[in-house]
Amino acid sequence: MFQFEGPSRKITHHPPFCEMIEEVPISELDPRQIKQLESADELTQRNPTYAREIYGAILTQRPGCLELRKKLRALQINSLQTNTKGLSGLLHKVTSAPFMFKSDDKNPEGTLAKAEGLIDKSPSNVVAHQMLAGAASALGMSGTAVFAYETIQKLEPENLKNLKSLGSAYIEAGNTEMAIATGNSIKKINPNDGDAEEIMKKASVAMAMNKGKWEESEDFRTQLKDEDEAQALEQASKNVNDAKSLEELIRQTYEKVTQEPANLNHYRQLSDYYQRYGDLQNAIAWIQEARKQEAGQGDVSLEEKERQLTAEYFDQSIETWEKALAENPDDQAAQASLEQTRVQKVEYQRTQLESLVQRYPNEYGYRYELGMLLFEKESYDDALPHFQLAQRNAKVRLDAVLHLGRCYSRKGFHDMAIEQFESLKNEIQVMDDRKKEAIYELGCCHESMGNQEKAIEEYKLVYSADISFRDVSDKINAFYESNS
Incomplete structure (x- = not known):
């Protein structure tokens, strides 16, 4: 096997200790906690603030109780709806995120508690829910992670990044049907989204495997040789x-x-x-x-x-x-x-x-990877045929078209490059990063061909959507200064 020399001192990597948290229903809590919750349930209408405090205190003691977390969240959101502060509430949601939150990967339990505290202050805080989902995943709390992403979905239904995270979380939790439904939701927003197809593919495979392995068994332990092997498999299945x-x-x-x-x-x-x-x-x-x-x-x-x-x-x-x-x-x-x-x-x-x-000429994803490697080495002639064939893979098709255009552009074939960038511009409905790249490259081609007016029109489209994109701001400013 190959070896690389390292620095003079040996660096050893040991993953930090992270004890998993089991998710449990309210019925499995301490009887005294259950009694407190029953009393708090009676106060949700008359004194919701006190009920929230009781829910929150017990959840801090038993963070794995997803059922309680859902009850608390419903009360928090209801409180938000009845105590709306208009624009100031919205501003709090928008402006607090970039400055306050930092997850601690080495202490997911601490992050879990911190996220819950932030949500209590502002239930519509998307970043706090993201923190909760990440910490829950690290602690093996798949149901809590799903719940966090579902909450974000209610707040931001068309947040594609969250929908993809939600689909993956459903697969992790074993809910393959909801994973497929989420993939379909993504495709309704972005019909050519390759990640959505990948989520649906993984969910379908998982569904088929689970059906084949478990559909004839009432208890998976009956398929194992003995109790020791059952315990070993259960331990291995956890995120140790x-x-x-x-x-x-x-x-x-x-x-x-x-x-x-x-x-x-x-x-x-x-x-x-x-x-x-x-x-x-x-x-x-x-x-x-x-x-x-x-x-x-x-x-x-x-x-x-x-x-x-x-x-x-x-x-x-x-x-x-x-x-x-x-x-x-x-x-x-x-x-x-x-x-x-x-x-x-x-x-x-x-x-x-x-x-x-x-060896696998019809696996077009490999062709895209090889094309990217050659493109980065500026071997544009060698990269071209790989990007042309990679368009047959739905997941990478749009990126393949983009880099096919870039290969033509770098070779000076600007008219051929324009055809590729124009097709992307028209096909992609949402002004995402890929569309901005295509429009910017389109402007560069027109500029290289001496069509300054066409170039500036393309740059304006990018500028209107994202003033910080590459050097488009400098190009727009230079244009207006030269015409003033």
Whole structure:
């Protein structure tokens, strides 16, 4: 297996301890807490402020009680609707987000509590709900994460980024039907959204797998050999990230590999645990071992996993050298190693993608990746055919058209580039970043051809939507100054 040299001191990555929180209904709370909640329920109409305080206090003690969190949220939103402060309330929602919130990835429980406190002050605060969703996911609270994204959906129904997060959260929570419905909602807003198709595809696969594995069983434990194996599977299925638990899972899975060396799932699981542990070299090595097995020699998913892990390993190595260089800018050896690693990464990606394109000519996503790599190296003639074929992949089609136009533009074929950018401009209905890129490039082509008036009209469209986009503000200002 390949090796990279690192800085003189060894950097070891250990994932921070993060204890998962189990989601429970109100009925499983302490009887005294249940009694307090029943009393608070009776006060929701007469004294909602006091009821909110009781709900919030108990939720702080039992953050995994999703049922209680939903009751609290309903009371908070109802209070917001009955105590609207007009424009000042809206301004609070808009202006507080950029300055107040910062998630702590090492302390998701703290972030969970902080987000809930911010929501109590302003239930319409989208950023606080995003914080809640992220912290909940880190703590294994899939239902709470879904609830947070659903709340954002009610506040901002056409927020595409949130809808995509919601779709993924539904898949994580096992609600494949809602994931597919969310994918359809995204496509209603943006019919050509490749991420929506990917969400629906993953949900369909998950649905089929679950049906095949579990539809004939009343209890999944009945399909396992014994109680010990059942407990091991339950532990493995959770988002275990602390070092001690991962070491135990690695030991158990290694024993399974020795007992069933032909079972590829054991190799995959072992690789995954090593990846979580921060040991990418062993993560890659076990995928390579899986590919040596008879059943793994033609497994495309294993090949893709090795490629992904190797790219991650390159990135980790590059980051290590960058940190070493930041500490000692005059270290010429570190600078040389950084440059060498970057070259090795690009060369590895190129050879892998060329092999994939040759072996799987109809997998057009690989062609797009190779085209992007060649485009970044300014090999426009080589990139062109890959972008042309990549348009057959719905997920990357629009980006392929954009970069096809850019290849023509960089070669000086401005009239051909204009055709590509015009088609994107007309097809994309929402003024998103991709459409702004296409219109800006369209303006550049007209400008290069000496059509200043057409160029400025395109720049104005971008300027009207986003004054900070690239140098469009400078172009507009220069135009009006020259005509004043």
